[in-house]
Amino acid sequence: MKNEWPLWEVFIRGQHGLSHRHVGSLHAPDAETAIRNARDVYTRRNEGVSIWVVEARHIAATAPGEKGPLFEPSESKVYRHPTFYDIPDEVGHM
Amino acid sequence: MAGKLDNPSLFEFLLRMGDNTLILGHRVSEWCGHAPVLEEDIALANTALDLIGQTQMWLGLAGEVEGKGRSADDLAFLRDAWDFRNALMLELPNGDFGQTLMRQFLFDAWQVVMLGRLMQSTDARVAAIAAKASKEAAYHVERSGHTVVGLGDGTEESHRRMQEALDYLYPYVGELFVSDAIDTAVAEAGIAPKLETLREEYDALVGRVLSAATLSIPGGSYVHQGGRDGRMHTEHLGHLLSSMQWLQRAYPGCEW
Numbered sequence: 001m002k003n004e005w006p007l008w009e010v011f012i013r014g015q016h017g018l019s020h021r022h023v024g025s026l027h028a029p030d031a032e033t034a035i036r037n038a039r040d041v042y043t044r045r046n047e048g049v050s051i052w053v054v055e056a057r058h059i060a061a062t063a064p065g066e067k068g069p070l071f072e073p074s075e076s077k078v079y080r081h082p083t084f085y086d087i088p089d090e091v092g093h094m
Numbered sequence: 095m096a097g098k099l100d101n102p103s104l105f106e107f108l109l110r111m112g113d114n115t116l117i118l119g120h121r122v123s124e125w126c127g128h129a130p131v132l133e134e135d136i137a138l139a140n141t142a143l144d145l146i147g148q149t150q151m152w153l154g155l156a157g158e159v160e161g162k163g164r165s166a167d168d169l170a171f172l173r174d175a176w177d178f179r180n181a182l183m184l185e186l187p188n189g190d191f192g193q194t195l196m197r198q199f200l201f202d203a204w205q206v207v208m209l210g211r212l213m214q215s216t217d218a219r220v221a222a223i224a225a226k227a228s229k230e231a232a233y234h235v236e237r238s239g240h241t242v243v244g245l246g247d248g249t250e251e252s253h254r255r256m257q258e259a260l261d262y263l264y265p266y267v268g269e270l271f272v273s274d275a276i277d278t279a280v281a282e283a284g285i286a287p288k289l290e291t292l293r294e295e296y297d298a299l300v301g302r303v304l305s306a307a308t309l310s311i312p313g314g315s316y317v318h319q320g321g322r323d324g325r326m327h328t329e330h331l332g333h334l335l336s337s338m339q340w341l342q343r344a345y346p347g348c349e350w
Contacts, residue, residue: 033244
């Protein structure tokens with residue numbers, strides 16, 4: 001018999017209009033309990049207006065070993081950053 | 095318009111509300127650092143803090159109504175056992191995790207029903223405290239009820255422990271529904287409901303959860319009582335107070 005509860009990843013939306021952000025993980029026997037645990041562990045200081053939980057095993061992730069081929073090629077492509085434009089003052093903060 | 099109520103009766107009623115949450119809050123806080131898993135540890139600490147927060151409101155108002163300049167802290171830390179007005183169930187030692195959660199559920203269910211009615215109180219201050227506390231209580235009963243179902247309808251061992259907890263605690267539940275002269279006066283003034291009228295809603299809620307938890311309410315009609323009217327407490331209250339009040343007793347007026 002397996003005694004350890006599954007691991008859940010917790011995502012919290014800080015305020016309306018923002019995206020959910022990963023804040024950490026916890027253990028829980030089911031999704032409903034995971035949400036309640038997330039409420040108790042991660043929103044004690046008024047951090048959130050919405051919680052997502054997903055069982056960690058359902059998250060597909062890149063492997064650290066593939067970092068080179070995946071991410072290094074973009075390092076040398078400065079032209080992909082929109083830094084060559086002059087932004088008129090009237091536009092304000094972007 | 096509701097009848098007029100003298101301040102001593104209102105004071106007594108407020109102590110009954112505030113001492114319930116103070117004593118249970120302290121009991122629940124004893125789990126801090128000891129709960130079976132981290133998530134439950136934090137959840138229990140949150141619950142304890144909610145209850146202590148409610149205590150500040152009830153006892154704060156009690157001190158105001160009494161008019162002798164006593165603060166919520168004075169009432170919490172400088173009264174002795176015979177002046178406490180909490181229901182006996184709440185001062186009992188925690189027992190195991192299952193017993194703690196069973197008691198929590200049996201009390202949360204009462205709180206939800208009681209606070210719902212108190213939101214209609216003719217006393218605006220009472221109604222305001224009830225409105226704030228009821229949101230916390232709604233979450234507490236959802237959490238404790240879910241845990242009671244999970245453990246009751248869990249393994250053979252967890253089921254046995256939850257049934258034992260229910261058998262032990264249920265005879266203490268009745269005290270929450272017995273009105274004495276104070277409760278009657280408060281009810282006649284429209285400040286609080288008559289406690290007997292909460293029973294039907296309470297039984298429906300508790301019955302629903304316990305049946306999902308595959309647990310059965312024990313037979314027998316004996317009701318332990320005496321805490322709410324201060325007639326008698328269990329031996330456990332004195333021990334609880336000596337731990338809770340130790341600092342103020344050893345260092346009177348100490349602040350930090």
